[in-house]
Amino acid sequence: KNQVEQSPQSLIILEGKNCTLQCNYTVSPFSNLRWYKQDTGRGPVSLTIMTFSENTKSNGRYTATLDADTKQSSLHITASQLSDSASYICVVSASSNYQLIWGAGTKLIIKP
């Protein structure tokens, strides 16, 4: 069964600190893995998309890694800001037909 699991479920850190969110998947055949940021009451916004051959991809203070062998991905946030408070969702595509398998998300809260 295709599944995406994220940890932790929620995380609270102080402004300026770094954090890393985890994503494990059992999706086959693998096409690509995405990280989205979703603010409360808003649609998801794409942070990174990685295909099988990509190990790391950065978008500003966000850096995603992918280990296709262990089927794990992480999202590292550097020097967190209050505006980083949101849900971060890991999504895996099993094929090129655009259907996505969604993780439950990690709710990140940045405190001043």
Next chain:
Amino acid sequence: GAVVSQHPSWVICKSGTSVKIECRSLDFQATTMFWYRQFPKQSLMLMATSNEGSKATYEQGVEKDKFLINHASLTLSTLTVTSAHPEDSSFYICSAPPVTGFEQYFGPGTRLTVT
């Protein structure tokens, strides 16, 4: 980046009435659009895939007669919630992938409250 809009952004309706939600790709064409539903503190759940020029494909457990989807053009898909009930209250989000590439662009969502 590409923009997807939804209208309305929020709607309150009475039980038994129907509500139409529009999803538009503003600066690209999309032969396929996706409709999601999201309940509080949960992730997005795919409801259906909207295909321009053909019938929508519904996920298991989603009533096609209740959630009517019409992909009228390459830039517009509509979701009509018929005979809405309070349990249909949710956050509805559409997404559209451009013809090329992996990316999907999400609309801002529509908050539906059925009283």
